[in-house]
């Protein structure tokens with residue numbers, strides 16, 4: 001594993017945990033709460049701020065002081081209509097490039113204040129990498145074939161974004177937009193762990209019990225024989241031993257109970273005492289199985305339970321955003337061909353509709369993937385182009401496998417969660433919804449980088465066959481035999497997206513440069529945050545762009 005500072009990879013949450021531990025807390029915080037010093041009442045402060053900065057600044061200050069009514073819980077004050085209507089100023093015209101999560105969030109927040117937004121979207125649909133496929137949906141690939149989802153009614157496949165951590169701003173938007181959410185099971189003891197160093201898959205509960213058990217045993221014994229006396233007092237040692245006995249299920253001799261009930265049962269206890277799955281392998285064999293990476297997947301601050309998903313499909317979020325923006329403001333099938341700063345505005349040229357067109361506006365927010373913007377003709381300067389070229393597009397892929405029978409629930413007692421493996425499929429995800437319904441959809445791979453690239457160049461049929469061959473090693477023949485239909489996505493081959501996400505080799509001056517507008521062009525996207533590959537990143541970045549733009553407009557017209 002590399003020490004990359006970019007986003008953690010889905011198959012390397014160890015990296016995520018490390019990044020989380022080393023990241024300075026709340027670096028991106030926009031907390032601006034002024035200290036109310038002695039003799040200055042909050043009211044007086046607000047009146048002063050209002051006189052100097054107008055209603056927008058006053059509302060911002062009120063928000064910072066926790067006085068403004070806000071539907072969103074977080075440290076952000078969206079621009080308000082009153083910023084203009086109370087002051088006689090007019091809102092500006094903004095052209096937003098891209099109707100993904102960042103673009104829609106920008107247009108939504110600007111729309112609250114009455115900004116006149118037009119969203120230009122290159123593809124035929126809104127949502128970007130928030131993509132849910134259902135029966136009849138078509139999926140086109142660059143230089144590839146077109147697939148059509150042949151799922152049964154009610155089955156869906158979140159081909160892009162699929163999980164939300166509780167702390168993410170995505171949850172606030174779900175609340176505000178009335179998008180119902182349900183639990184996304186990101187950790188399931190009944191799912192499997194399988195590495196090529198193992199003779200057969202093991203339930204995650206057994207793989208965890210063995211690793212935790214032996215680690216606890218080693219530490220308890222080392223501590224008991226005095227090896228840690230330089231670090232531990234007698235009291236420390238006692239407390240540590242008390243914890244390790246629980247953590248590892250150790251016996252009185254401080255050895256891992258190799259027949260620990262935590263490993264699970266072939267037949268679970270009932271009237272009878274149950275039949276255990278058997279005893280753990282030796283420490284050496286457990287280490288040789290190399291399961292460590294796969295039993296710590298959910299340890300990171302962004303992967304830990306509970307996680308969430310919108311009921312009915314992830315695109316419920318982007319659909320709600322698009323409705324709130326106003327569908328008439330969003331022009332799909334309109335790829336941008338050039339962006340120019342003018343002395344008093346911006347000019348965006350595009351294809352689509354009736355052919356070449358031009359949109360002029362006061363400001364632009366560009367949310368295209370950086371590697372695609374870098375290819376556009378523009379007059380924003382070479383440092384901007386160089387900066388846009390710095391984040392590296394990362395391959396990511398998924399396959400949705402539809403089954404007519406929920407065998408993972410019926411045969412395996414797996415309700416949501418994922419099996420983890422070092423095979424090139426990396427994960428098998430089981431649905432977190434529709435339990436006990438008739439059919440369902442399993443994600444047969446969700447892989448990145450080399451593993452994703454191995455599938456990207458294949459036809460859908462080849463991807464499916466390869467995924468089935470791999471998955472069979474965990475689930476047996478039914479995995480192939482019972483398949484109903486399938487759809488696969490290779491994000492590098494998605495038109496106008498061309499990547500799962502884009503990752504900064506380091507958060508350097510190029511990252512800082514693009515946080516600021518280039519003339520009248522602002523940038524936004526998950527790639528401009530420390531939440532790369534999360535919708536929350538796109539939303540946080542959109543809010544930053546909107547805040548900066550709005551502040552500037554209020555200043556310019558004061």
Ligand code: PHE
Pocket residue numbers: 007008009010013016163302532533534
């Ligand atoms: N958000 C994506 C996921 O949850 C990609 C990602 C994985 C980003 C792990 C950061 C950490 O799978």
